[in-house]
Amino acid sequence: MKAAHQGRRAIVYLGRELAQAASVLLGAYTVSFVAIHLLPSDPITNFLVDNGMALDPDTIAKMKLYYGFDRSAYEQFFTQLWGIVHGNLGYALSTGRPVLQDLSDVLPSTLRLAGASLVLTLLLTFSIVTTASLTNIKWLNRTVYALPPLFSAIPTFWLGMVLLQVLSFRWRVLSLFPDGSWMSLLAPAFVLSVHLSAPLSQVMLKSVDAAWQQPFVNAIRAKGASRSWVYFRHSLKYAAGNGITVLGLLVGGLLAGAVVTETVFSRLGVGRILQDAVANQDIALVQAFVLIIAALYVVVNFAVDLLYPLLDPRIVMDRDQPTEAGMI
Amino acid sequence: MTTKFGRRSALAGMATTALMTATGSSRAAGETPVYGGTLIFADVQLIYTWQLQAGGRYNIGNGLNQIVDCLVYQEPGTGKIVPWLASSYAINDDATVFTFKLRDGVTFSDGTKLDVNWVKANLDQAGLGDEQKGIPQNYDFQGYDRTEILDDHTIRIVLKHPNRYFIVALSYATSGFVAQSTLDKSFKDQARPQSIVGTGPFVFQSEVPKQEVVLVRREDYRWPPQGAQNPGKAYLDKIVFREIIEEGIRTGALQSGQADVVKGIQPSDETLLEGQGFRIYGQRPLLNVTDQISIRVDNKLVSDRNVRYALSIGINRRELVDTVLSKSYAPTTALLLKDSPGYVAFDKELAYDPDKANALLDAAGWVRNAQGIRVKDGKQLCLSVAASSQSSAVKPAMEFIGQQWRKLGVVLINRAGDDTFMNQSSESPEVPLRIFRPGLTSGLVGVFGYPNGNTSNNTTTLHSDPALEALFKEDLATLDPAKQLQLLTDIQKKLIVDYVYTIPVYEASQTYGTSKRVHIAFNSNTLPIFQNTWISPA
Numbered sequence: 001m002k003a004a005h006q007g008r009r010a011i012v013y014l015g016r017e018l019a020q021a022a023s024v025l026l027g028a029y030t031v032s033f034v035a036i037h038l039l040p041s042d043p044i045t046n047f048l049v050d051n052g053m054a055l056d057p058d059t060i061a062k063m064k065l066y067y068g069f070d071r072s073a074y075e076q077f078f079t080q081l082w083g084i085v086h087g088n089l090g091y092a093l094s095t096g097r098p099v100l101q102d103l104s105d106v107l108p109s110t111l112r113l114a115g116a117s118l119v120l121t122l123l124l125t126f127s128i129v130t131t132a133s134l135t136n137i138k139w140l141n142r143t144v145y146a147l148p149p150l151f152s153a154i155p156t157f158w159l160g161m162v163l164l165q166v167l168s169f170r171w172r173v174l175s176l177f178p179d180g181s182w183m184s185l186l187a188p189a190f191v192l193s194v195h196l197s198a199p200l201s202q203v204m205l206k207s208v209d210a211a212w213q214q215p216f217v218n219a220i221r222a223k224g225a226s227r228s229w230v231y232f233r234h235s236l237k238y239a240a241g242n243g244i245t246v247l248g249l250l251v252g253g254l255l256a257g258a259v260v261t262e263t264v265f266s267r268l269g270v271g272r273i274l275q276d277a278v279a280n281q282d283i284a285l286v287q288a289f290v291l292i293i294a295a296l297y298v299v300v301n302f303a304v305d306l307l308y309p310l311l312d313p314r315i316v317m318d319r320d321q322p323t324e325a326g327m328i
Numbered sequence: 329m330t331t332k333f334g335r336r337s338a339l340a341g342m343a344t345t346a347l348m349t350a351t352g353s354s355r356a357a358g359e360t361p362v363y364g365g366t367l368i369f370a371d372v373q374l375i376y377t378w379q380l381q382a383g384g385r386y387n388i389g390n391g392l393n394q395i396v397d398c399l400v401y402q403e404p405g406t407g408k409i410v411p412w413l414a415s416s417y418a419i420n421d422d423a424t425v426f427t428f429k430l431r432d433g434v435t436f437s438d439g440t441k442l443d444v445n446w447v448k449a450n451l452d453q454a455g456l457g458d459e460q461k462g463i464p465q466n467y468d469f470q471g472y473d474r475t476e477i478l479d480d481h482t483i484r485i486v487l488k489h490p491n492r493y494f495i496v497a498l499s500y501a502t503s504g505f506v507a508q509s510t511l512d513k514s515f516k517d518q519a520r521p522q523s524i525v526g527t528g529p530f531v532f533q534s535e536v537p538k539q540e541v542v543l544v545r546r547e548d549y550r551w552p553p554q555g556a557q558n559p560g561k562a563y564l565d566k567i568v569f570r571e572i573i574e575e576g577i578r579t580g581a582l583q584s585g586q587a588d589v590v591k592g593i594q595p596s597d598e599t600l601l602e603g604q605g606f607r608i609y610g611q612r613p614l615l616n617v618t619d620q621i622s623i624r625v626d627n628k629l630v631s632d633r634n635v636r637y638a639l640s641i642g643i644n645r646r647e648l649v650d651t652v653l654s655k656s657y658a659p660t661t662a663l664l665l666k667d668s669p670g671y672v673a674f675d676k677e678l679a680y681d682p683d684k685a686n687a688l689l690d691a692a693g694w695v696r697n698a699q700g701i702r703v704k705d706g707k708q709l710c711l712s713v714a715a716s717s718q719s720s721a722v723k724p725a726m727e728f729i730g731q732q733w734r735k736l737g738v739v740l741i742n743r744a745g746d747d748t749f750m751n752q753s754s755e756s757p758e759v760p761l762r763i764f765r766p767g768l769t770s771g772l773v774g775v776f777g778y779p780n781g782n783t784s785n786n787t788t789t790l791h792s793d794p795a796l797e798a799l800f801k802e803d804l805a806t807l808d809p810a811k812q813l814q815l816l817t818d819i820q821k822k823l824i825v826d827y828v829y830t831i832p833v834y835e836a837s838q839t840y841g842t843s844k845r846v847h848i849a850f851n852s853n854t855l856p857i858f859q860n861t862w863i864s865p866a
Binding site: 042045046051161172176264266268272280 | 376377379382464515516536537538539540570571572573574576577580581583584585586587747748750751752754755
């Protein structure tokens with residue numbers, strides 16, 4: 001009886017999540033569609049000028065017909081949506097290849113960058129939070145607390161340039177052109193992770209601070225547990241929930257940061273392609289990116305939701321019941 | 329994405345001197361060239377298409393020029409047209425028929441022979457386009473009618489109307505010859521570097537999409553242009569083409585030895601690099617227009633000649649070049665580059681005169697508001713300018729001009745370097761100012777007129793002027809130098825002074841920086857000749 005009830009609850013939960021995911025994707029599609037159509041440029045002119053063709057009214061008309069740009073925005077919206085629902089993301093105007101093919105070419109490079117910067121972000125955050133929590137040295141503590149705002153204030157572009165200046169031009173340990181070496185991955189990943197670790201470590205610092213105020217900490221301390229024992233065994237775990245929420249939201253930051261980092265470090269990746277696609281108003285390509293990013297968001301945040309109960313048993317899956325854990 | 333001075337613009341060029349020139353520089357101090365080495369060339373943008381007709385931008389020409397050869401070659405310095413794949417050529421009296429005798433023994437890198445049939449097939453595809461394959465007409469081939477094969481060694485190109493500039497167009501890399509395997513491909517497929525099979529000194533070896541292209545020397549190459557310094561195969565083993573989008577990083581790449589040659593040095597970095605022992609080459613195409621701000625005269629803000637003239641005399645050209653540019657640039661009041669035939673300057677008429685400029689704007693009814701900005705009929709005199717990213721000088725130059733115009737009560741919105749904006753401005757009169765340097769392969773009709781009555785081609789002024797166009801066409805058929813000069817003087821006075829359709833500002837350069845060990849050569853069109861480039865041992 002209880003198992004059946006739980007099963008039903010899980011299905012309702014899953015259904016709700018899926019419906020939510022679908023509406024997020026539809027929303028992302030709609031907003032990006034409108035945004036692109038509001039841009040004061042037109043993809044055909046761009047394509048013709050880039051390819052050295054005269055702006056011949058005849059050619060323009062033919063191309064518009066071919067790519068369906070002669071139809072009303074309303075009609076384009078639904079035709080494109082219909083295609084997407086059926087797994088057809090269309091063709092990139094600039095390369096003439098299926099959008100998915102263009103994407104899959106560059107995705108691995110960006111995933112490597114994202115993966116490396118995620119690891120670095122976690123390392124940076126962990127070092128900051130641990131130092132802040134455990135040190136007794138006043139100036140060190142103050143310095144560490146000042147890092148997240150500083151990290152968030154440093155422009156990614158600027159940091160990338162400085163890093164190139166030092167590593168590549170002065171010390172010559174980093175090639176300007178990605179050569180597949182560890183350094184050529186670590187440098188841009190570091191730049192990204194500085195940007196990403198700012199919000200994450202800020203939230204973690206606050207959450208760990210909040211953990212110290214919890215009654216259970218007093219109880220454990222009273223039993224004689226050391227500060228570091230409490231920190232590693234309890235406070236971190238207590239704060240991790242909030243950290244993971246932020247981490248889920250950082251997917252967007254990762255991509256926005258990739259546009260800049262990939263340009264500065266001459267890396268080919270999703271960010272670079274996306275930038276070109278927007279500049280060229282390559283509608284199908286931009287839409288596909290937006291949808292994939294939105295899908296990624298949905299998946300990551302769904303995973304985050306599933307992780308909560310594991311970290312804090314007080315959180316239950318059914319959102320109708322109030323949770324007891326005090327999330328800040 | 330980055331300039332295009334518009335495609336035609338990009339590869340323009342005929343007549344004389346490149347500024348610091350070119351071929352001469354590689355033989356300084358009697359050094360003997362050595363074979364071997366890989367040259368890393370970092371450009372402002374990677375070559376995104378290798379399709380010949382689409383290759384009007386400088387960065388694309390930089391690649392094409394190593395892979396294909398042309399019928400004729402224009403000597404840097406003299407501007408003389410000399411034989412290349414043709415062993416001799418002749419032009420008829422009204423510049424409508426061009427006859428070529430082919431050189432013997434030329435082969436494509438796939439082993440096939442270049443014969444009259446292939447020359448014709450190439451010229452037809454360039455001149456007529458191929459709708460089925462999606463290939464447009466080569467912009468420089470306006471008025472192309474047909475190619476006739478006279479015998480096994482001779483062909484004749486016939487134009488529908490006179491064009492004395494056409495012979496120069498045939499020397500451009502975009503008029504190079506490709507093998508059957510390339511010609512048979514569609515527009516999209518020809519765009520890939522592995523598709524381009526030419527007769528040139530280098531052949532495609534490998535590509536990392538959007539990151540690098542590697543060309544390797546062709547060992548049996550022995551047909552450079554007549555009088556070439558290197559009569560045989562290239563000195564370099566390989567060339568690696570890469571891109572560095574950021575200007576500052578390009579300078580750093582050269583300084584740190586990560587690139588042997590970089591294109592697009594910021595004017596402010598030139599002295600620094602030279603002081604550190606690097607070489608700077610400022611290259612100007614031989615037949616081209618100066619960097620001039622062309623005006624969309626039908627735009628209401630600038631439809632009054634007085635306003636346009638005020639803008640022109642409101643620029644202190646000397647101060648501009650001394651302040652934000654470098655010795656690779658020169659102030660000018662002419663439409664054509666100093667070494668182009670038909671050059672005439674209007675120094676007196678365009679002398680800097682802010683008082684007169686202010687008076688003209690007052691007279692035109694533009695009154696200053698509280699912020700000092702001129703207003704008429706509720707509209708501010710607020711002008712946007714479009715320019716591509718291929719020249720490093722345009723942006724700082726326009727920044728400077730904006731400051732000078734602000735003193736006149738005119739606001740300049742500087743969109744130089746924004747290629748998307750540039751593309752969009754091609755046919756939008758909403759953008760009143762545009763810096764654009766179309767090539768002169770159709771004469772001035774290709775710059776300020778409507779070749780073939782095609783209304784979509786004049787992207788400079790977006791304005792039709794039948795009287796001027798008649799003069800442009802007369803120039804195309806005029807082969808007598810004295811008469812040419814008279815005509816061109818008349819035309820330029822109208823464009824620059826009488827009507828003020830355009831504001832010449834400075835003579836631009838395509839700037840290259842190289843390490844001391846690199847001995848580089850350039851053609852008349854600013855493109856490096858890597859066949860005649862070598863690296864001296866460390």
